[in-house]
Amino acid sequence: MSVLGNFNYVIAITLSMIGLYVLIERGNLIKKLVGLNVFQSSVFLLYISMGKIDGGTPPIHYEGIAPFSNPLPHVLILTAIVVGVATLSVGLALVIRIRDAYGTIEEDEIQALDAESGGTE
Amino acid sequence: MIFSNLAALQVVVPLIGAPLCTLFGRGILAWALSTAVTWFAFAVSISLLMQVLCCGTINYVMGGWLAPWGIEYRVDHLSALVLLLITGVASAVMPFAYQSVAREIPREKHRLFYTAYLLTFTGLLGMVITGDAFNAFVFMEISSLSAYVLIALGKNRRALYASFQYLVLGTIGATFFVIGVGLLYMITGTLNMVDLSERLSGQHDSRVFLAAVGFLVVGLSLKLALFPLHLWLPNSYAYAPSVVTVLLAATGTKVAVYLLLRFIFTVLQVNQQPDLLPVVDLLFPLALIGMFAGSIVAIYQTDVKRLLAYSSIAQMGYILLGISMASERGLIGAIVHVFNHGVMKAGLFVAVGAIAVHAGGTSIQNLAGLGRRMPFTMAAFTICALSLIGIPGTVGFVSKWYLVLAALEAGTTRGFIAAIAVVSASLLAIIYVWRVVEVAYFANPSDGEASVAEASWQTQFSLWIFSSSCVAFGLSTGLTAGVARLAAQTLLGIAP
Structure with a gap:
């Protein structure tokens, strides 16, 4: 058990921490989105792992096949993957618009430009 | 017939209205269609509230799949009141939208604006009406994704950056929420909120449970802009088009509050579990x-x-x-x-x-x-x-x-x-x-x-x-x- 037995979960947690770290640490908006996506993918792994049963077969109903994996988390994650793709594409579209408007996709430069133009306009 | 399916119509009509807006919303039609849809939804929420007041909680079984296996729509007093608020605000703002959208949004984008508006509306209604924890996440993302688009339509270029910040923080919030739901599913094997609360009793010292509570509360707090997690809010509200600000300020964060209430009281039953009171104390x-x-x-x-x-x-x-x-x-x-x-x-x-x-x-x-x-x-x-x-x-x-x-x-x-x-x-x-x-x-x-x-x-x-x-x-x-x-x-x- 311990670390090796929970290998999937260790990977999921590591990935989520890497994702969050990149998201917070990087100033480049594209890299932020990459971090966000890694973070979301770690959750997919968490869900998929919990559906797997030791020695379980794929969940196809057939006589004589006793333990099969739980298909529900997998189906849920199909939905979550679609959500993740949609989020990423909206995010990337926004980055394109930001680049058009500001001429940069570095967070600190955008903030500097906003501070320069001052006030609310 | 129509009265027994009101709970489904509440969400389905705006959901169908959204693509119709894109397909047929030439000129003023998009506005007219959205107005019709929001006022219809308002009428539905009034009759849902009246049904709840007379005959108690409504349980609507989607597609004939019984709860807890299928997705259940559940309308009780709290959800009926929040539905009334959402539909009331969304419909009453439509006359204002007629002039405001014409001024603030380029003409060729009107139909897409109203499509995103109706999708946000659908997502907000869905989050309130569903009795299924994962379904709530899906609706949360429907409403948030279209809200990011709506905010980015603001005239000032700062709207784009505000929308991006909201996208990042909103997605973290929603992902925390879904981690929490996943951990609860791990220890109970169910996603139905009522079923969850029944199966959770006696599991309170499990560490998985405590982690789940933490993720749920933090995720929802981000969505509802609880004090240290509010950074996305001021810029999003300030630079979004006026109509969008009205809708989001009046209903967006309120729906997250609704989910927090749902989870703290219906699912976790904090008031009956003294060992969980630190959640609300915090x-x-x-x-x-x-x-x-x-x-x-x-x-x-x-x-x-x-x-x-x-x-x-x-x-x-x-x-x-x-x-x-x-x-x-x-x-x-x-x-x-x-x-x-x-x-x-x-x-x-x-x-x-x-x-x-x-x-x-x-x-x-x-x-x-x-x-x-x-x-x-x-x-x-x-x-x-x-x-x-x-x-x-x-x-x-x-x-x-x-x-x-x-x-x-x-x-x-x-x-x-x-x-x-x-x-x-x-x-x-x-x-x-x-x-x-x-x-x-x-x-x-x-x-x-x-x-x-x-x-x-x-x-x-x-x-x-x-x-x-x-x-x-x-x-x-x-x-x-x-x-x-x-x-x-x-x-x-x-x-x-």
């Missing part, structure tokens, strides 16, 4: 800091839209203060304030939207002398603003009254602090509201603005619906406080 100091920090920052704002956005953070503090008391009166206060704050903030932001169109901007200087130039708009603004302070006779007074009562009823030092905080934060509200009202009525307009005209009748119509509701629900509290009492009793598991 909200208390954050609510207090939020009330004061939000109000104090609002005092220093020079832009009215931002000022109102910070005031939203402060008002969110009141709502969470009520939740943190975990008593019947406290919850009534919180739920009534969810509804009341939705109505008054909608009114305030419609007024600010009209000012942006007619006075050329939303900074406080733009308001100079508007009391004479736009008398009706400013009168409605003032009514809603008085309500924000909590003057007797307006809705703000009702919710604060319940909160103070609940705080004193607790009889503890904490309750005493809470009561003082509610009153003194209201005094701060007087300061920031007065700054705006003073400039509008007593300052001399700068030259060159003599041509400022009163807002169009459509805008006035929207505006006066909200401001008269502020007074109507402030004088007759039967609907709001009455339903909120029943909702609080259901949440706490007390038989009415």
Whole structure:
């Protein structure tokens, strides 16, 4: 058990921490989105792992096949993957618009430009 | 036939309306279609509320798959009231949208604007009506993704960056929520909220459970802009198109509050599990800091839209203060304030939207002398603003009254602090509201603005619906406080 037995979960947690770290640490908006996506993918792994049963077969109903994996988390994650793709594409579209408007996709430069133009306009 | 399927129609009609807007929404048709859809949804939510009041909770089984296997739509007093708020605000703002969208959004994008508007609307309704935890996540993402698009349509380029920040923080919030739901599924094997609460009893010392509670509360707090997690809110509200600000400010964060109430009380049953009370205790100091920090920052704002956005953070503090008391009166206060704050903030932001169109901007200087130039708009603004302070006779007074009562009823030092905080934060509200009202009525307009005209009748119509509701629900509290009492009793598991 311990670390090796929970290998999937260790990977999921590591990935989520890497994702969050990149998201917070990087100033480049594209890299932020990459971090966000890694973070979301770690959750997919968490869900998929919990559906797997030791020695379980794929969940196809057939006589004589006793333990099969739980298909529900997998189906849920199909939905979550679609959500993740949609989020990423909206995010990337926004980055394109930001680049058009500001001429940069570095967070600190955008903030500097906003501070320069001052006030609310 | 139609009456037994109302719960499904509430979500399905806006969902179908959205693509129809893209396909057929030429010219004014997109606006007409969205108006029809939102008013229909409003009618549905009224009849749902009446059904709930007469015959109790509605359980609607989607596609004939029985709960807990299938997805169940569940309408009780709390969800009926929040549905009424969402549909009420979304439909009442439509006359205002007619003029405001024409001014702020390029013509060829109107149909896409209304499509995203209806999708946000669908997502918000879905989050409230569903009884399935994962389904709530899906609807949350539907509403958030379309909300990011709507915010990015703001004229100022800062809207793009505000939308990006909201996208990042909103996605983190939603992902935390889904991690929490996943961990709960791990220990119970169910996603149905009622089923979850039954199976969770006796699992409270499991570490997975505690982690799940942590993720759920933090994720939802991000979505509802609880004080240290509010950073996405001011810019999003300030730079979004006026109509979007009205919808999001009045309903977006309120729906996250609804989910928090659902999880804390229906699923976790915090009030019956003494070992879980730290969850709500934790909200208390954050609510207090939020009330004061939000109000104090609002005092220093020079832009009215931002000022109102910070005031939203402060008002969110009141709502969470009520939740943190975990008593019947406290919850009534919180739920009534969810509804009341939705109505008054909608009114305030419609007024600010009209000012942006007619006075050329939303900074406080733009308001100079508007009391004479736009008398009706400013009168409605003032009514809603008085309500924000909590003057007797307006809705703000009702919710604060319940909160103070609940705080004193607790009889503890904490309750005493809470009561003082509610009153003194209201005094701060007087300061920031007065700054705006003073400039509008007593300052001399700068030259060159003599041509400022009163807002169009459509805008006035929207505006006066909200401001008269502020007074109507402030004088007759039967609907709001009455339903909120029943909702609080259901949440706490007390038989009415």
